[in-house]
Amino acid sequence: MDGPDTYSWEITYTRFDGTSRVDRGGGQFGSPEEVTGRVCRTFIEVGTALFDVSCDEITEQHYHDVLxxxxxxxxxxxQPVQRVGAVIFDHEGAERMSLAAPLVYRTVSVTDVEDYREQLAEWDRRDAERRARRAKAAADAGRPSIQPLDPRLRGLISNLHLEADTVREEIFTPDHCREQLALAENTVSAATAARTAAEASGNIPEAAHAHAYIQRWQPRITRWASMLELTTEAYMDAAAVDAEAERLANIPPIED
Structure with missing residues (x-):
């Protein structure tokens, strides 16, 4: 990328032991910035947006890691990083803006921890309710008890059904994965809309805050999509085991 309407940047993360990591990138005025997603038209806009997002990502991630x-x-x-610095260059490589500051990490209070415990407990409660509903539905449906033609295969068939049930119990259900995937997608969509509105009104902190949400939740979309794929495969495997049990049940006894 070259031309008078382009820029480049360096973000330096200095750790407490004195070592550092440098990220580099660039963009073009009037186009969405690759890290912040914001459309910037000045070096100051680029620098402040990059700096805010870089700092927020580290402090927010640390906050949730502590929880x-x-x-x-x-x-x-x-705390992983002590200080963050940003330098913005023009298309000729001349420094046009720089800023740096030590990071201020959020304090995790007792109330924060208790609230988080309650959220996790609520998630576990809902998951347990879903499992109970599925178990009741299965019991009410009454999966027919297969009576093998060859009584000697009864134990093997029972073990196969147990194996299939175990596979399904080891993982989330496809419905749960779909729920979590939808939640992540809706959160990213709402945060994206909030970021767009904040950018339109010139509210840089709010735009950075919304972008931090997007950065945190976007990986969850990928994770739950992958989990849904794996869960679907597992349920197909379990169905194949059930099918094998039914096949064996229909094998006539061998005459001695």
Whole structure:
């Protein structure tokens, strides 16, 4: 990318031990920035948007990592980055803007942890209710008990059905994966709309906050889509085991 309407940037993340990591990129004025997604028209807009998003991503991720550690009774993870710096260059490589500051991490309070525990408990409760409803529906439907033509195969057939049920119980249900995938997609869609509105009104902090949501939730779309695919495959495998049990049940006894 070249031309007077282009720019490049460097973001430096300095750790507490003095080591650092540098990310580099570039863009074109009037087009969505690759990291923030924001359409910028000045070096200041590019720099402030990049800086805000870079800082928010680190502090928000650390906040949620600490929450996970506390509810799982693990040691709190250390703060990964001490200072963030951003430099914006013009198309000729001349520095046009720079800013740097130490990161201020969010404090995780006792209330935050308890609220998070309640959210997890509520998720577990709903999942248990879904499982109970599925079990009741299966019982009410009454999967017919297969009576093998050869009584000697009864134990093998029973074990195959148990194996199929175990496969289904080891994983989420396809319906649950679809629910979580829809939740992630709706969250990203809402955050994208919020970011667009904030950019239109010139509210840079709000746009950065919305973008941070997108960055956190976008991987969940990929994760739940993959989980849905794997779960569907597992249920197909379980169905194949059930089918094998039915096949064996229809084998006539061998005359001795």
């Amino acid at each position: 996970d550690a506390l509810v799982e009774d693990r040691p709190e993870p250390g």
